[in-house]
Each structure stands twice: as C-alpha cells, then as structure tokens.
Amino acid sequence: MASDQVNIKRLAQELNISIATVSKALNDSYEISAKTKNRVWDLAKALNYTPNPAASNLRSHKTKTIAVIIPDVANNFFSLAIKGIEEVARIHGYHVLIYQTHEDTEMEISFTNSLLNGRVDGILTSVSSNEYNNDYYRDLVKKVPLVFFDRVYESLQTFKITTDDYESSFAATQHLLDCGCKKIAFLFGLEKLPAGRARFSGYQDALKANEIDFDEQLILHYENLEEQNVDNIEQLFQQHHPDGIFSSIEEFIIPTYLACRNMSLSIPQDVKVLSFSNLSSAKLLNPALTTITQPAFDIGHEAAKCLFKILNNKGFDDEQNIVLKSTLIKRTSTNC
Amino acid sequence: MASDQVNIKRLAQELNISIATVSKALNDSYEISAKTKNRVWDLAKALNYTPNPAASNLRSHKTKTIAVIIPDVANNFFSLAIKGIEEVARIHGYHVLIYQTHEDTEMEISFTNSLLNGRVDGILTSVSSNEYNNDYYRDLVKKVPLVFFDRVYESLQTFKITTDDYESSFAATQHLLDCGCKKIAFLFGLEKLPAGRARFSGYQDALKANEIDFDEQLILHYENLEEQNVDNIEQLFQQHHPDGIFSSIEEFIIPTYLACRNMSLSIPQDVKVLSFSNLSSAKLLNPALTTITQPAFDIGHEAAKCLFKILNNKGFDDEQNIVLKSTLIKRTSTNC
DNA sequence: AATCGTAACATTAACGTTTATGTTACATAA
DNA sequence: TTATGTAACATAAACGTTAATGTTACGATT
Missing domain, CATH: 3.40.50.2300 (Response regulator)
Known part of the structure; x- marks a missing residue:
C-alpha cells in the first residue's frame, strides 16, 4: 500500500546479512552477536518493521x-x-x-x-x-x-x-428464611448446566436444613420472552402466594419487578426478592436489590x-x- | 496432534490430482469440472478438511x-x-x-x-x-x-x-424545560470529542431558544472516581440549587442518584433528572429514569x-x- | 487436413517466516 | 602439531495456501 512492504528480507538486504540471521536476531537468539542484534533492532525500529503474523504463524504454529x-x-x-x-x-x-x-x-x-x-x-x-x-x-x-x-x-x-454456586445459593436462601420467608419461589435458569443445578441444590438443601418442605409448585422455569416471564411470575403469585423470590439468573430481575408492580405487591413488605446478578445499578432499583454477585x-x-x-x-x-x-x-x- | 494433518496436499494425493486443482475446486473455480469439484468436496468433507488460515492469509492477503x-x-x-x-x-x-x-x-x-x-x-x-x-x-x-x-x-x-447527539440533546433539554425546569445542570462527559461537544451544544442551544441564560456554574465535568462525582454533584446542589440534571453520559447516573439520596432530594419533585443511557434497568430505578437511548x-x-x-x-x-x-x-x- | 480455441487439468513460484543443517574462523586441548 | 569445539553466521527447506503460467486433448473452424 505504502512503499514496498518491509520484511526480514528487506532488513537482511540493507544490512548485508542473511534473513536467517535477521530472524534470529529479532527473536534474540543466543546464536547472534550483540553487535549484530543491535544493528538489526535499530534498523527494524527505523523502518517500523513488524513481523507478518500469517507467515510467522504458518511456520511456527503460534498465533498469539x-x-x-x-x-x-x-x-x-x-x-x-x-x-x-x-x-x-x-x-x-x-x-x-x-x-x-x-x-x-x-x-x-x-x-x-x-x-x-x-x-x-x-x-x-x-x-x-x-x-x-x-x-x-x-x-x-x-x-x-x-x-x-x-x-x-x-x-x-x-x-x-x-x-461457589451451591454455597452462595444456600446462604442466600438462608438469608430469605432468616428474614421470615416461609414460601420461597425459585426462578430457575441454566437448568441443564452444573451451575444452574448447583444453585437449585443450594436452595433445596437450605430449605431442608430449615425443615421446610420443598414445593415443586414454587419452581418457575425461564422462558426466552420477557413478557412471558412476567406472566409466569404473576401466575405464580396468584396461584401460590410466595413470600420470597430467589432468582437464580439476572434475566429474571426485570420481569420480577414488573410483575410485582403490576400486581401492586410491594417489595420487601409483601415479598422479599434476591437474585444472582452483576447489575451495577442494583443498589438504585426500587427497591435496592439484594444480589448474589459473582466476581x-x-x-x-x-x-x-x-x-x-x-x-x-x-x-x-x-x-x-x-x-x-x-x-x-x-x-x-x-x-x- | 491427532493423525497427520489434513491439507490440500493430502487431498490431492488421495484423489490423484494436483494440489492446484484441489485448491481451485475448493474455491469453486470455473476452471474445474463439476465432477472433479464434487470428488474434492466429498473427500474434504469426509476428512473434515478446513483450510489453514495462516497459509491462506499469507498467500492471499485476506484474513477474514x-x-x-x-x-x-x-x-x-x-x-x-x-x-x-x-x-x-x-x-x-x-x-x-x-x-x-x-x-x-x-x-x-x-x-x-x-x-x-x-x-x-x-x-x-x-x-x-x-x-x-x-x-x-x-x-x-x-x-x-x-x-x-x-x-x-x-x-x-x-x-x-x-x-443525532445535538438534536436529541436539544430535545431532552427542551423536555426538562417543558417540565418547568429553570436551572438545568449539565453533567459533561466526552468533552474532547465531537459527540460530547454536540451534546453540550444541543443543551446550550435549547436554553437559548427558550431565552434562558447559559450559566457556566451549572456545568460539571466528569471525574474518573465515582465518589468524586458524588461529591461534586452534592457541591453543585449546595452552591447552585439546580432544578434539573442533564447527564450527558451514563456514568453520571449512579453518582446523581446517590447524591440526591444523600441530600434527601427527591426526584422528580425537587429535581428532574435525565441521562444518556443504555441501561436496561432504567425503568426499574427509583424513580424510573428518563433516558436518551442510543441504538x-x-x-x-x-x-x-x-x-x-x-x-x-x-x-x-x-x-x-x-x-x-x-x-x-x-x-x-x-x-x- | 491443418489450425485454432478452449476446457480441464498440472507445474511451479510465490507469500514471509522459522529452523534444521551447513559452513567458516578461530580459540582451545591433546 | 593436529584435532576438536564453538561462536557466529549462511544456506536452504519447510509451513499450506494461491495464482501465474504451462500443458494436453479434443472439438470446432477454415
């Protein structure tokens, strides 16, 4: 594009040495004398040489x-x-x-x-x-x-x-229980993955540890449509009246808040809510949201x-x- | 790593044709007969061949x-x-x-x-x-x-x-004015860039169009520390009592809300707030935040x-x- | 029948590196 | 003295493609 591309061949010609020497000098090989290395380095800098990544990769099988x-x-x-x-x-x-x-x-x-x-x-x-x-x-x-x-x-x-999905999930459930929740709904995400299952187990085991029966009806599965989730949460409230919501993924937060707003349920008076989340604005929500925040x-x-x-x-x-x-x-x- | 790497040379050998023909067949060249192309494609698929990107890039100067x-x-x-x-x-x-x-x-x-x-x-x-x-x-x-x-x-x-930074900024300022604001503070970000300056101009010109004098004192510049911004906003309130806040970058939102909370100023009764933002939870903030949202x-x-x-x-x-x-x-x- | 054009392939030279394998010159060891 | 080792370089062969150029066979043209 500009003038002729500057490559090691060019450097070699200008310095009157072989391209192998240039290559080794650039890679700081022990085979090359300090004097030659410096000549190469200086010229490379002067000509603004940068190695061609494709050629380097092709030969060395390193892609960086x-x-x-x-x-x-x-x-x-x-x-x-x-x-x-x-x-x-x-x-x-x-x-x-x-x-x-x-x-x-x-x-x-x-x-x-x-x-x-x-x-x-x-x-x-x-x-x-x-x-x-x-x-x-x-x-x-x-x-x-x-x-x-x-x-x-x-x-x-x-x-x-x-x-520590299991432990943090257990602790979060315990926190809800400590706050007086008796019927904690679990908003389930990542169900097929170890992470999701661990969060679910932490929830279940915390209930068990507090001698509260697990209720399948209080489990809600994530749908891809936001409105669908809002509907589902509203239905969950109407049918089972949970007093706590444990959302295992961030995507449930907005639907949960919207559902509560729609049903005139006030958080935390009527229902306590917490969620796994990295939302930086969690503290500014209405009300500020308790979160399990992953690093x-x-x-x-x-x-x-x-x-x-x-x-x-x-x-x-x-x-x-x-x-x-x-x-x-x-x-x-x-x-x- | 596995068995011998499969490349066009290997394909050529197995099909008993030249590597050039293989290459051209793979690239669907007009020079190659349909029959040969199909033989190449079939074998390539069978052997799970994928071209080596470094070699291709080195030769063709295309990196994809x-x-x-x-x-x-x-x-x-x-x-x-x-x-x-x-x-x-x-x-x-x-x-x-x-x-x-x-x-x-x-x-x-x-x-x-x-x-x-x-x-x-x-x-x-x-x-x-x-x-x-x-x-x-x-x-x-x-x-x-x-x-x-x-x-x-x-x-x-x-x-x-x-x-349309200028126009949307103008419209947002106009909106604040329409809501009765008389002293609108401008939280300034991206000052050195056209985007930031356009937002500022939109703000200034909207004031001018409404015959409100521009007040340098109401401009606040962004600092990299969140707490510093909170302090600055509080100071701004104490000294100049704005009744509207126009935040030109999202980073000012949390500091603004925190400052208002600290000073027991209620939004929107005491001060109206809006901001440039792509925050998905803007509608869940306390109170829900008016935003200029970029696509x-x-x-x-x-x-x-x-x-x-x-x-x-x-x-x-x-x-x-x-x-x-x-x-x-x-x-x-x-x-x- | 001789010529030409072209479809369909093959040969070979790049692309810019890295690296295995020479090749020197010179110091050291025997 | 001769053999040996080694520091410091050069030569040349890869790496896996693409593309410029060659070659061949065969049908079409005159």
Whole structure:
C-alpha cells in the first residue's frame, strides 16, 4: 500500500546479512552477536518493521491469539469476564477473538470447530444453556488448550473456573428464611448446566436444613420472552402466594419487578426478592436489590491466566477446578 | 496432534490430482469440472478438511478477520455495539478481534499499529475520550479500511456512524424545560470529542431558544472516581440549587442518584433528572429514569455493514456519515 | 487436413517466516 | 602439531495456501 512492504528480507538486504540471521536476531537468539542484534533492532525500529503474523504463524504454529466463546456479549457478567480476559491477554501480548453463541449449542460447536485449524492457540469458553453436550467437549479438550469458566462441563480433563454456586445459593436462601420467608419461589435458569443445578441444590438443601418442605409448585422455569416471564411470575403469585423470590439468573430481575408492580405487591413488605446478578445499578432499583454477585472480572482474569499456564507448559492434560467466591450483598429488597 | 494433518496436499494425493486443482475446486473455480469439484468436496468433507488460515492469509492477503477497538467492553453501549458487529461478521464468515483502550489514546494507537501488518482486513473503532488526536487517524485511514462509530473524528476520509447527539440533546433539554425546569445542570462527559461537544451544544442551544441564560456554574465535568462525582454533584446542589440534571453520559447516573439520596432530594419533585443511557434497568430505578437511548446494537450493525462495503468494493477512499436517531424515553424522573 | 480455441487439468513460484543443517574462523586441548 | 569445539553466521527447506503460467486433448473452424 505504502512503499514496498518491509520484511526480514528487506532488513537482511540493507544490512548485508542473511534473513536467517535477521530472524534470529529479532527473536534474540543466543546464536547472534550483540553487535549484530543491535544493528538489526535499530534498523527494524527505523523502518517500523513488524513481523507478518500469517507467515510467522504458518511456520511456527503460534498465533498469539486466543478465542472467547460465550453466549452473549451484552450481558453484565460476560462483558466483565471479557474485560478480565482481555487484560491478561494484553499483558501476554495476545489477541482476543470473540464469538457469541446466543445460547445455541450448534453454533457453539460450529464456532469451536472453525478454530481447530490453527487459528488460535487456545480457547476460553462458557457453554450454552440450551443443551448439555459433554461428549463433544470430551474429545475437544484433547485437541486444543481449553479452559471453561462459569458455565462448565464436569469431569473433563482441563481447567474449570467456577464460583461457589451451591454455597452462595444456600446462604442466600438462608438469608430469605432468616428474614421470615416461609414460601420461597425459585426462578430457575441454566437448568441443564452444573451451575444452574448447583444453585437449585443450594436452595433445596437450605430449605431442608430449615425443615421446610420443598414445593415443586414454587419452581418457575425461564422462558426466552420477557413478557412471558412476567406472566409466569404473576401466575405464580396468584396461584401460590410466595413470600420470597430467589432468582437464580439476572434475566429474571426485570420481569420480577414488573410483575410485582403490576400486581401492586410491594417489595420487601409483601415479598422479599434476591437474585444472582452483576447489575451495577442494583443498589438504585426500587427497591435496592439484594444480589448474589459473582466476581465476573476475576473469573475472566483467572480463566485467562489458566489458559496461559497451559500454553506455556505445553502439557494440557492437566486438570484443575478453581472456585471463586460470590458475594451476597444484602439490600432493601430483603429487609426484614 | 491427532493423525497427520489434513491439507490440500493430502487431498490431492488421495484423489490423484494436483494440489492446484484441489485448491481451485475448493474455491469453486470455473476452471474445474463439476465432477472433479464434487470428488474434492466429498473427500474434504469426509476428512473434515478446513483450510489453514495462516497459509491462506499469507498467500492471499485476506484474513477474514476484523478488529474492534473500543474504550471498554463492560459498558452497556459498547457491549451492545459489539453484539451488532459480531452478528454481521458472522454472516460474512468473519472473525472479530476485541481490544480495550481504557480511554487511553496511547494504548489505542498501540493496538491499532499492531494491526497494520496484515493481521486484519479492517478496523471498527470508537475512539478514546482522553485526547483528541485527529492527525494520527488522518494517515491511518489511508493504510487500512476503517470505520468509526459513535466516538468519531471529524473530516476524515472514511465512514462514520454516529447518532443525532445535538438534536436529541436539544430535545431532552427542551423536555426538562417543558417540565418547568429553570436551572438545568449539565453533567459533561466526552468533552474532547465531537459527540460530547454536540451534546453540550444541543443543551446550550435549547436554553437559548427558550431565552434562558447559559450559566457556566451549572456545568460539571466528569471525574474518573465515582465518589468524586458524588461529591461534586452534592457541591453543585449546595452552591447552585439546580432544578434539573442533564447527564450527558451514563456514568453520571449512579453518582446523581446517590447524591440526591444523600441530600434527601427527591426526584422528580425537587429535581428532574435525565441521562444518556443504555441501561436496561432504567425503568426499574427509583424513580424510573428518563433516558436518551442510543441504538447501540444498530450502530454496531451499521458500522460493520459499512466496513464490509469497503472490503468488498476495495475503494476505501469513500466517505460517508451515517446518523442514527436516539430515542428520548420519558419516565418518572422527569414527571411534571 | 491443418489450425485454432478452449476446457480441464498440472507445474511451479510465490507469500514471509522459522529452523534444521551447513559452513567458516578461530580459540582451545591433546 | 593436529584435532576438536564453538561462536557466529549462511544456506536452504519447510509451513499450506494461491495464482501465474504451462500443458494436453479434443472439438470446432477454415
């Protein structure tokens, strides 16, 4: 585009040395004398040389690129996680590719497969909720360095970064019970995934620990349409009169508040509400919402660090589960 | 990793034809007979062949990759924009690289420069707020297909996707005036960028149109610390008693609500508040917040479409400004 | 029948690196 | 002295594509 592209051949010609020497000098090889290295470095800087990534990748099988595969970018949790990932990648001089699956396992697999031809050095993924597809990943982890975060598959030979879903869910349920709730509805999301099931178990076990019978009727499953969720929640109230709402995913918050508003139920007087959430404005809601907040940024940070650990050690038959703690932030919506 | 890598050489051997024929068949060249193409395609599918991106890129100078450079991923506006970009990219079979500048122009330029060696086919960018650096981009747009969105530099020979900042700002100010406000404070962000200045002008001109004197004292500049902003807003109230707040960036919302809460000012009785924002929970705030909402997803969508227009036409000395409309959503925070 | 055009392939040279394998010159060891 | 080791470079072969150029066979044209 500008004048002739500057590559190592050009540098070699100008310095009257071989291109191999230039390459090794640029890579700071021990084979090259300090004097020659400096000549190369100086000229490279003067001519504003940057190596061609395609050529380098083709030859060395290193791409300096990782991929992040997630359900949705426009989500408080995932955008924070990406932020964490991106920071670690930048420190390592790596590039970050983003793919959105829209909770569609088929698309997830399609994206993943498109990365197996050497486009990336590794993959960070948070799996889709619409299906549980352990088999695919069982093979995949053998083919490419892969780290799961938050939404993981179990018993796979790789790194998994999660949060203490069970414990935080138990604690949150206990908090509702402590506030006097007797009939706590559970708004169920991520049902097919370990994360969702752990949250559900925490809820169930907290009830059991307090000798409260589990009531199937108080479980509401997530639908993709916001209005549908509002309707469902209203129906739940009309039929079963819960005095507490435990929302296991952020997507239920707006429907819950809208339903309460529609039915003139006041939070927390008539019903106490809490939810898993990374909503920064939770404290400004009407009323301020009690949340179980996952350390989204840290999860991304940690996941990326694990991936680079694999990339540096080569041996990616390592397995490790890292569990970070979520925080229960008590606010007005669960005031006693 | 698995068995021998499957490449076109392997396909050629198995089919007993030349690698050139395989390559052309895979690319559906007119030179190859239908029969041969089918043999190649069938075997390629059978062996699960996917072309090596590095080799293809090295030879053809096409990367099937675009870069998105933005200040921050964990931001409602930008994450929605990315979502729009990613969708268009997927339709075109392109990959998307993400870079965060953290509002730092130096990092922005560093990222951008690292992409000029053929790593991407084009760049989408929303520039940092900490500096106005037209010069750099004046050269850049000649070197690489580039599309600006939302935060643009003016008078550059390329595509720019923006929103009607001036008009929506004017309308929002008019709305506050219509609700009876006499002293409207302006919370100023993006001051160095055309977007921020247009919002400010819209505010000023609306005042002028209503024969209200502009008061420098009612302007508050954004600080990076949330608490600092809270303090500043409280001070603003104590010293100048505004009856309306026009926040030109989303980041002022929480500080504004907190300041009002701290000072026991009730919205909208004591002061009416509105803000530029893509906060999905705006309607659930206490009180529900009137917003000027930018079509973030559409902006990303449109920006990506423009970039692909450039990539397909080759001629990227085209210039075009596309202006999308923001929406003023009136809610309780500006009730009369 | 000789010529030409062209469909359908093959040969081969890139693209810009990295790296395995030479090749020197010179210091050191035997 | 000769052999040996090694520092510091050069040569050349990959990596897996694409594309410019060659080749062949065969039907159409004159």
